[in-house]
Amino acid sequence: MGSGFQRHNLVHSVVIAEAIAVLHGLQFTLDMGFPKVILESDLRLVVNNIQKLSEDYSETRPFTWDAKNLAKKFQCYRFQFIAREGNGAVHASAVEGIRAERDSFWVEDVPLKALEVADSDRRSRRPP
Known part of the structure; x- marks a missing residue:
């Protein structure tokens, strides 16, 4: 339904960048007014840290803590790992x-390249 990209020039860690992207994704979803969210990430560590019930002492802790609190604002939410090849x-x-x-x-729109990739993925998954 929507997507976005925000620059963070001072972030030099892929893990932190992904954790920030999760936060922005959740906030964007709330701002769009969606009551339910499935958030997928190709970085298993970030997903695991958000799903943890125990205390998170990793470098992503400030972001995963905020993500957990934002998630509580949804009627229903799920965080899941998906390999990059899967999306x-x-x-x-x-x-x-x-x-x-x-x-x-982008709201109800995507970059052209993303649309082409999604269409190619959909065609390659069709049963023969």
Whole structure:
């Protein structure tokens, strides 16, 4: 239903960048007014840290703590790991965002490359 990209020039850790993306994704979903969310990430560590019931002492702790609190605002939520190969459209959107010179948000739209990848994925999964 929507996606976005925000630049964070001072973030040099992939794990922190993904944790921040999770936070932005949750906030974007709340701002769009959706009561339910399934948040998928290709970084298992971030998903595991959010799902943990015990205390998280990793470098993502401030972000996972905020994500857990934001998630409570939804009627229903789920965090799950998905391999990058399982969601090429998201990766294509991220690459498109990196190329952009400013923050970008798409509502009921996606970058053309992401649409092409999603269409290709859908066709390759069709049963013969």
